[in-house]
Amino acid sequence: AQSVTQLDSQVPVFEEAPVELRCNYSSSVSVYLFWYVQYPNQGLQLLLKYLSGSTLVESINGFEAEFNKSQTSFHLRKPSVHISDTAEYFCAVSDPGVNDMRFGAGTRLTVKP
Amino acid sequence: DTEVTQTPKHLVMGMTNKKSLKCEQHMGHRAMYWYKQKAKKPPELMFVYSYEKLSINESVPSRFSPECPNSSLLNLHLHALQPEDSALYLCASSSAFTTGELFFGEGSRLTVL
Numbered sequence: 067a068q069s070v071t072q073l074d075s076q077v078p079v080f081e082e083a084p085v086e087l088r089c090n091y092s093s094s095v096s097v098y099l100f101w102y103v104q105y106p107n108q109g110l111q112l113l114l115k116y117l118s119g120s121t122l123v124e125s126i127n128g129f130e131a132e133f134n135k136s137q138t139s140f141h142l143r144k145p146s147v148h149i150s151d152t153a154e155y156f157c158a159v160s161d162p163g164v165n166d167m168r169f170g171a172g173t174r175l176t177v178k179p
Numbered sequence: 180d181t182e183v184t185q186t187p188k189h190l191v192m193g194m195t196n197k198k199s200l201k202c203e204q205h206m207g208h209r210a211m212y213w214y215k216q217k218a219k220k221p222p223e224l225m226f227v228y229s230y231e232k233l234s235i236n237e238s239v240p241s242r243f244s245p246e247c248p249n250s251s252l253l254n255l256h257l258h259a260l261q262p263e264d265s266a267l268y269l270c271a272s273s274s275a276f277t278t279g280e281l282f283f284g285e286g287s288r289l290t291v292l
Binding site: 098100102107108109110111112115117156160162165166167168169170171172 | 183210212219220221222223224227229234235269271273279280281282283284285286288
């Protein structure tokens with residue numbers, strides 16, 4: 067099964083600053099990649115996904131992630147964060163056609179005023 | 180509002196009790212999942228049902244018994260649990276073998292005394 071590594075367990079930033087949350091996955095073969103966000107005491111919500119095609123994917127709330135096959139990375143970025151972006155962010159990977167999504171350890175993003 | 184509904188939201192049980200967690204979705208998804216999430220940890224895959232058949236069992240102890248009565252329902256039967264089984268149990272569903280994207284419920288928080 068695939069695996070992902072999130073390089074930062076906690077990322078504190080000030081409001082309106084840019085942020086990057088890093089994610090590397092284990093294999094260079096075909097994969098599906100995802101970023102999920104989890105607010106306290108809630109389930110996980112899909113932020114964005116890469117299945118194929120354009121390597122840059124965007125979410126409706128300003129986040130974007132770039133699939134880099136040579137570096138096996140799928141880092142999440144936002145040019146200007148808000149207090150409301152404070153949450154736990156999980157990178158996830160699955161094999162196409164196999165229902166076995168695996169999550170990274172998570173990155174706690176804390177946005178300070 | 181989430182389209183995956185989990186009940187109960189909170190459950191407290193003793194080590195000799197028998198209880199069940201329930202999950203329901205009406206999105207026509209044919210794959211359903213149970214994940215276990217400990218505090219400040221990522222979700223860990225427990226079971227996957229595909230077309231009402233158990234397709235993945237991640238070596239989960241037999242005190243956890245999954246059941247998929249039909250394509251919309253998923254149960255997790257609990258018996259003789261240990262305090263270390265206390266966690267957030269997340270149900271998810273996906274359109275099998277297509278995008279791999281999971282839709283999560285808000286979870287059932289289980290406390291074993």
